Amino acid sequence: MKLLIVDDSALIRSRIARILCDKRMNDVQLLGMARNGKEAITLFTEHEPELVTMDITMPEMDGVECTEKMIEINPDCNILVVSALSDKATALKALKKGARGFLYKPFSDEDLITAFLELTSP
Amino acid sequence: MSAINEKDILIFVEAVSNFFFQITQEKVEIKTAYLLEDDVPSATFDLTSYITLSGGFTGRIYFSAPHSMLTHLLLVMGEQNRSDERLLDAAGEIANTISGNARKHFGETMEISVPTSQTTKSNWLKTVVSPRSYVILVKWKHYRASVVVDIQRAEQK
Numbered sequence: 338m339k340l341l342i343v344d345d346s347a348l349i350r351s352r353i354a355r356i357l358c359d360k361r362m363n364d365v366q367l368l369g370m371a372r373n374g375k376e377a378i379t380l381f382t383e384h385e386p387e388l389v390t391m392d393i394t395m396p397e398m399d400g401v402e403c404t405e406k407m408i409e410i411n412p413d414c415n416i417l418v419v420s421a422l423s424d425k426a427t428a429l430k431a432l433k434k435g436a437r438g439f440l441y442k443p444f445s446d447e448d449l450i451t452a453f454l455e456l457t458s459p
Numbered sequence: 460m461s462a463i464n465e466k467d468i469l470i471f472v473e474a475v476s477n478f479f480f481q482i483t484q485e486k487v488e489i490k491t492a493y494l495l496e497d498d499v500p501s502a503t504f505d506l507t508s509y510i511t512l513s514g515g516f517t518g519r520i521y522f523s524a525p526h527s528m529l530t531h532l533l534l535v536m537g538e539q540n541r542s543d544e545r546l547l548d549a550a551g552e553i554a555n556t557i558s559g560n561a562r563k564h565f566g567e568t569m570e571i572s573v574p575t576s577q578t579t580k581s582n583w584l585k586t587v588v589s590p591r592s593y594v595i596l597v598k599w600k601h602y603r604a605s606v607v608v609d610i611q612r613a614e615q616k
Contacts, residue, residue: 423562424567442559443477443482
């Protein structure tokens with residue numbers, strides 16, 4: 338499964354990559370990482386990922402707008418929002434735009450793996 | 460403008476405790492006080508990151524910590540890169556997470572910015588915050604850090 342990670346924090350990008358690209362997750366291939374929504378759209382168009390982890394609060398273009406644009410390009414893409422914004426309205430807004438899952442920060446390795454498996458299991 | 464109260468501060472205390480527990484699986488010791496009015500030791504450490512609020516709130520939420528604590532946290536998180544840049548990024552992510560988690564209580568009208576992170580000298584926070592700012596003093600292992608909550612509800616139109 339081809340993965341794109343979108344987050345303005347280098348620490349979080351690195352952490353998600355380490356967890357999801359671990360040897361035990363033998364099916365995940367990291368295509369790229371983006372620091373904001375604009376970079377993400379460019380990488381998304383070039384590489385056609387099947388799974389995207391998406392932060393919400395980012396400079397340039399936020400995660401809700403980015404999710405909407407990605408779904409316009411590929412409605413079948415699995416977008417997992419990974420955000421600290423823990424009000425219900427934000428989660429609902431992202432899901433309405435086409436995200437398929439929502440994981441709150443801070444998260445443990447297990448939380449992320451569980452969310453990933455729930456999203457990608459047939 | 461209307462001030463937030465001590466009950467509101469508990470939301471931030473919970474967010475800070477939850478952050479450290481989720482990342483380290485350890486409980487932190489926490490004390491709260493007014494930054495400028497109470498006899499608080501310096502709440503400013505080597506690196507400070509803040510989030511600016513807009514929408515239904517104004518002000519800032521700060522997280523300040525020493526290099527040594529952030530380096531240890533990165534180690535716990537399995538992060539190989541422990542450069543100064545990555546430590547600032549970590550401070551920003553903690554400020555962002557605490558602020559974002561608080562929206563569960565304050566709602567989506569509490570709009571939060573991306574973090575601004577910088578190196579800071581002793582007492583810097585006391586020179587930039589308003590008189591009734593709250594400080595949450597955090598002790599994890601032998602390290603100390605602080606979260607300063609300097610926010611107000613904006614007038615409703």
